Amino acid sequence: MIGVEMQKVLVADDDAVNRDVLGELMKPEYTVLLAKNGAQTLERAARHQPDLILLDVLMPDMDGYEVLRRLRADPATEHIAVIFISGLDRPEDEATGLKMGAADYITKPFNQTVVMARVALHLQVVRQRRMLERLANVDGLTELANRRRFDEVYEMEYQRARRSGRPLSLAMLDIDAFKQYNDRYGHPAGDRALRSVARAAAKAMRRPGDLAARYGGEEIVLLLPETDAVDAGEVVAQLRASVAALGIAHEASHVAPVLTVSAGGATLDPGKPESPAALFEAADAALYRAKQAGRNRTSWCATR
Numbered sequence: 428m429i430g431v432e433m434q435k436v437l438v439a440d441d442d443a444v445n446r447d448v449l450g451e452l453m454k455p456e457y458t459v460l461l462a463k464n465g466a467q468t469l470e471r472a473a474r475h476q477p478d479l480i481l482l483d484v485l486m487p488d489m490d491g492y493e494v495l496r497r498l499r500a501d502p503a504t505e506h507i508a509v510i511f512i513s514g515l516d517r518p519e520d521e522a523t524g525l526k527m528g529a530a531d532y533i534t535k536p537f538n539q540t541v542v543m544a545r546v547a548l549h550l551q552v553v554r555q556r557r558m559l560e561r562l563a564n565v566d567g568l569t570e571l572a573n574r575r576r577f578d579e580v581y582e583m584e585y586q587r588a589r590r591s592g593r594p595l596s597l598a599m600l601d602i603d604a605f606k607q608y609n610d611r612y613g614h615p616a617g618d619r620a621l622r623s624v625a626r627a628a629a630k631a632m633r634r635p636g637d638l639a640a641r642y643g644g645e646e647i648v649l650l651l652p653e654t655d656a657v658d659a660g661e662v663v664a665q666l667r668a669s670v671a672a673l674g675i676a677h678e679a680s681h682v683a684p685v686l687t688v689s690a691g692g693a694t695l696d697p698g699k700p701e702s703p704a705a706l707f708e709a710a711d712a713a714l715y716r717a718k719q720a721g722r723n724r725t726s727w728c729a730t731r
């Protein structure tokens with residue numbers, strides 16, 4: 428899916444002719460954005476998140492070096508690759524640009540084929556970096572976020588909830604009698620079942636901030652920002668129902684004739700002193716209670 432989407436290139440030049448020439452050159456291959464000055468470049472970079480910026484060095488309001496410095500100083504734009512396009516052709520100008528962190532430095536007048544080749548090269552680097560980031564954050568079997576990614580996002584969302592005073596809910600899910608499932612149907616079937624449950628979990632995430640992650644083994648954790656216990660309980664109830672509705676036969680289960688999940692959850696009360704670890708333990712303890720009570724049910728930590 429990611430590979431099909433066109434990469435975005437922002438062309439920033441105060442000269443309308445240069446801007447159009449570069450824009451037209453890029454159009455057949457990339458989604459092109461244009462900016463005519465430094466301020467516009469910063470604004471469009473932050474808003475549209477281009478993969479690459481072709482940045483003119485000489486612009487009246489703010490030169491390209493200053494634009495690059497500001498891009499790097501803002502967490503929203505610090506990662507964006509920049510190629511300088513410059514009328515300054517002294518080696519020291521080029522050295523300055525590269526030292527500041529530009530990916531490349533092309534002097535005017537430029538050769539169109541060379542510009543295209545360099546742009547393609549740097550965009551390939553961007554694509555590869557994205558893929559590596561993705562691999563580092565995604566669980567290979569289920570394609571959910573992995574535990575490393577979850578830990579990172581959880582810490583961030585926890586602090587955000589603390590600051591904003593909004594609730595944050597956490598739910599742990601465990602496939603019931605999964606060991607018996609593997610024993611009865613074999614590990615490849617177990618992997619397929621786990622993938623099906625993971626897909627249901629991913630589908631159950633409604634908002635951009637919601638995250639379903641594989642926490643380990645057959646455990647899935649849901650992170651639901653700005654969601655109180657009632658709404659989170661609903662998300663979990665629907666997910667449990669959709670897993671049961673998959674109708675994955677489980678003859679070795681003492682709980683139900685089909686594959687089911689147990690869930691435990693906890694909701695952060697931003698007014699109470701706590702810690703990310705304490706909230707996590709509360710959700711885990713709730714899951715334990717759901718299992719103790721006979722599995723195929725949800726238990727929510729009531730004391731938050």
Ligand SMILES: [Mg+2]
Nearest residue numbers: 441483485486
């Ligand atoms: Mg210029």
